[in-house]
Amino acid sequence: MSENNLPRVRVELGPMAHGGHCVARHEGRVIFVRHGIPGEVVTVALTDAGEKSRFWRGDVIQVHRASEHRRTHFWLAADSLKTHAARNLPVGGAEYGHIHLPHQRRLKNQVFRDTLNRIGKLQVEAYVEELPDEDPQGLGWRTRSSFAIGPTGVMGMHPHRSNRISAVKNFPLAHPRINELKLWTLPLRGAQRIHAATSAEGENLVVLEWLHRITRSTTEVVKQQLDSYAEQLHPVLSELPNLNVALLMVSDPKHPSRRQLLTLTENTALTETATIDGTDYSWQVSADGFWQIHRNAPATLATAMLEMLQPEAGQHVADLYAGAGLFTAVLATAVGETGRVDSVEASPITSADAATNFAHQPQVQVTRAMVETFLKRAKTSWDAIVLDPPRAGAGPEVIAALVAKDIPKICYVSCDPASFARDAADLVQAGYSLEEVRVFDMYPNTHHMESVSLFTRKVV
Template sequence: MTDAAPAAAAPSTGEQTGPPTAELTIGRPAHGGHFVARHEGRVVFVRHALPGERVRVRFTDTADDASFWRADVVEVLEGSPHRVDHVWPVADALRAAARGRSAVGGAEFGHIDLAEQRRLKSAVVEEQLSRLGGTDRAVVVEPAPGESEDGLGWRTRAAFAVDAAGRLAMHLHRSHEVLPVQEMPLAVGPVNALRLWTLDLSGMERVDVAVPSGGGEPLVLLVPAPGTTPKRVGTVAASIDGASVGVLDPASGQVQRLKGRTWLQESVLGTDYRVTGAGFWQIHRGAPEALVSAVLDGLVPAPGERVADLYAGAGLFTVPMARAVGPDGAVLSVEGSAGTSRDARRNLHGQGHVSIVQGRVDAVLGRRTDRLDIVLLDPPRAGAGKKVVRQIAAARPRAVGYVSCDPASFARDLGYFRAAGWTLDSLRVFDLYPHTHHLEIFARLLPPAA
């Protein structure tokens, strides 16, 4: 039930020595949801802006020894034609500034019209490919299948904080401070239909909600604060109607059932998957279909081929590839999370030609010397890294498929592949996180010519 999107960065601990505010002219977009400006020769990464705008900003990180500063827009002096009313008031930096606080995180592009969001994301991917991957490539960002015109109502997973009064809340950007919230416009309808903001959630530290992509009963996971009694947890669980409820241990990922079931059934292109508790799953309701289709169309696994699915999760890609190569083929699934690997075993039960290994990808690949026909990898935000790229290249596959949620780590790894003689053959970029800076990439890489 974890996001593909990262947690907010920790608050700065550097001493704030710079000016509190300044007027800046905004330049190009930068990776991470920022826009580049300069103040007295120093680079400033500004959030909640748009290229070409003249804005007043409040500096949030101004340590003298920092290589750059950070700032938030508090007033627009000369606006962009692509600026619109923010889709979520509590995430609107201008409204927040008028109240003397920061905005909540999670919708940092909500002030930008949707078409321009995608153009900005294209520019960021192009810049990362050129700077880190040594590749110049025009990029078009595609919407997810069935995307709404306003880009709302797509999140099937949402994580909430709880404030000191027991109210549903979310963290302010790069802060431990929380703000009470009600409806979350990026979430699918069943998340908001639970009306968790009407409940007394006292004693809880966090509340996670997941809904199957195709609809169905939600699963609510409670994370109690230290010292909360089982009786209090039970009272909160009993107040939640229309959902299964469990208790999540964040350290182990284990879920204790309180009512209903501790897993969700997902369905993608006619295939059912079981995803337990906090197990990873793509959060946009259309993401699984979009990515599975891209992988199959891009790699075209054939009967009898040998395939490795690295960072395989619950088997989103392993299942259709196992079907494509058939019993005469062989599929290796490698996943680091023990709980998610157990889901993969359930989802691939009875598939004798599939080997499911729980462990580190580099360790598993280091024990294998056989050749592979196809390698697919979907690493975490940090990417695969040089060692894994070298191991994949040594397996001499006819093609590598790379799924990534981070253009910087993808471009860096692409550079490693290119140094080994590989080429970027095809690239698709999907806007699976509207109103945020996040995106998803699928690339097909081809080996050096024999």
């Protein structure tokens, strides 16, 4: 069914829900509606409306009674009103772009509180904070961006819950240095993804990725494809500004650990820096490693963690899901050479980055392991823990292992209020008190947010 023939309904939009959509009802049916604002009366094009579905999904395509907080979307490709009028679908990545920034934060306040209450039965007063030095429109903050590549070599992005690719030639949320690379001008045909990053030091990175089964019989074929593609790229890459790292990567979709890499530059890592609590820090982060997306996230999150945990010299602390070691570095300074920091990360790439970053700090022990495995095998406890899991959260197994260790302070850094609510409820049920919660608008113009929380328990 084309966008022009999608079924339509007129509804009044209810409250904003976790996930970036308003809740509406039509003839007893719940509809999750994107690109609206609570209280508006709108026409919705139903993008998912199966008769047996528990609920439907749709996009706002016409506004009959607009909210005072509505603004013209800053990005045509993500503007639901204009893209549907042109018989297209809006791309994801800026689903709050039609809402004035202050109201975006009010809505995120409501979503965070409602989610913790609904899932965790926790009553929390939290107020979403703007990050320092933020753009007035919430633009240009992403230091890492990824784009899909179509069969013809067109670079673009996917609409919500769609495999389609809509061509894009700029991404207003991306740091200006990423847009200046003009990635769409590269010879992209054959690849499936392109990743770009820019560091705090102004270095730029480009990774072109293919999805391909890698076996003993295909390894040589894959290598030949990479070599052939590299010949096309070399003259073009030399024109890209401040390109520090360029990498070709073939990923096996069924076996992520099987990869083929071809580095086209002398450097294979970016240098990230931040000043936190008066101390200057530096990290090496591999081309395909993890780092915080918002340009001001490292200093903001680490400062909040320090203020909550207040680690002291000589203490034994741990950084779980440590990545390249953002929090590890700050904790190592706090506990000093008489203390100890266990930095635990399962990814071989980012764990190797951490090993490099802390090779000359004897108080840091870098361990590559699943967090739950590490906790079960550890013969010691800690004075404090930093927990920064992926979007799915830590989960019951990790929370149970932490509880068994009788740790007096846990600082939980979360990028998803639903998984955080579940884990927070488990900690509270086990006797911890949720002492403090701070929520940061680390992803302006999207529904995402980041929180830093402190849990304490008296050690028996």
